Amino acid sequence: MAETATPMNRLLFGDNQFFGVNHMSEEKARAQQIRFQHLDAIMAVLDSAYDEGVRTFMCTTHDRITDVCDRVRAEPARYEGFSFYPCMPYAHKYANAITDDGFLGAVRRFLPEEGMLDSIARGTSSLARKDIEGVTTLLIDAELKMFAGLSTPVIWLQNVVVDLLVGLGFTDALxxxxxxxxxxxxAEPGFITMNLPTTLDALDRVGLDNPIVCSNINKLGFRMSGGVDAYLDALHNRRFRAVAMSVFASGAIAPREAIEWVTALPQLEAIVFGASSRANIASTVALVDEYWPTA
Incomplete structure (x- = not known):
């Protein structure tokens, strides 16, 4: 039986700029990390995006996102209609916790409050049996604890895990x-990848029909493993719901040129973008409205 598709907003606001991620400039990344070290600076940008009509925040499960979630929960009227699209796992968080507390201690640290004893038992028995499914679902629950009570209609598996699983051939985990x-x-599962054609093959093999897949899509082929032609072939001939990231190729493509090109592609459902100022957010919104008007 086919799954009911959750409609997505056309623009999703990303969080790279908040945590010092810039694929072209380490200097700019450091400056952004300093600028956004306090919650109010992050919320000011999110408020600008919200006020410009961007109501979806596609974010990692970085520890500091917990504070963003708390702020949104505390002001439901201010953030009416606001959704999170969590992307998991945030690998550094687990690495640090395992160093401090050991593996089981790290898992317990991130357990959801609801069903804690059951989760602990599930995790312990899973480890004893080497039951990958039990451990996997336990860690998903741990990652999503911070979003309790908030709208999370799409939940993403990060490319660091997707591409590793596909490369190892362990696609049952998907x-x-x-x-x-x-x-x-x-919620609907989403998959982030740096190799769109290969990931689509893997998702087909495990019977995931019309999956939501996010990948770099831009006219320069920036960080598009396999090249632009392979991605265009997939967009024209494969059944999936495409979400494009790095559409500006980290600043190498002029915004108008980038948006005009990407919005003309078939099967595109959403664009993920990051910005640090109200002006840049408004500019992207205006370009999308111009080249990709709603029906």
């Missing part, structure tokens, strides 16, 4: 992720 996200959170 199905485990998808089934748990749908069953426990009534």
């Amino acid at each position: 199905r485990i992720f998808a089934d748990h996200v749908r069953t426990r959170y009534q």
Whole structure:
């Protein structure tokens, strides 16, 4: 039976700029990391995006996102209609916790409050049996703890995991992720990848029909493993819901040129973009409205 597709907003606001991620300039990345070290600076930009009509925040599960979630929960009227698209896992968080507390201690640190004893038992028995499914679902629940009570209609598996699993041939884990996200959170699973054609093949093999897949899509082929032609072939001939990131190729393509090109592609459902100022957010919104008007 086909899954009911959750409609997505056309523009999704990303969080790279808040955590010092810039693929072209280390200097700019450091400056952004300093600028956004306080919550109020992050919220000022998110408020600008919200006020410009961008109501979806596609974010990692970085520890500091917990504070953003708390702020949104505390002001439901201010953030009416606001959704999070969590991207998991945030690998550095687990690495640091394992160093401090050991593996089981790290898992317990991130456990959801609801069903804690059951989760601990599930994690312990899973480790004993080397049950990958049990450990996987436990860690998904741990990652999503911070979003309790908030709208999370799409939940993403990060490219660092997707591409590793695909490369190892352990594609059953993609199905485990998808089934748990749908069953426990009534959300749609999304998959972020740096190799769109290969990931689509893997998702086909595990029976995921019309999946939501986010990848770099830009006319320069920036960070598009396999090249532009392979991606265009997929967009024209494969069944999936495409979400484009790095559409500006980290500043190498002029905004108007980038938006005009990407919005002309078939099967595109959304664009992820990051910005640090109200002016840049408004400019992107205006360009999308111009080249990709709503029906």
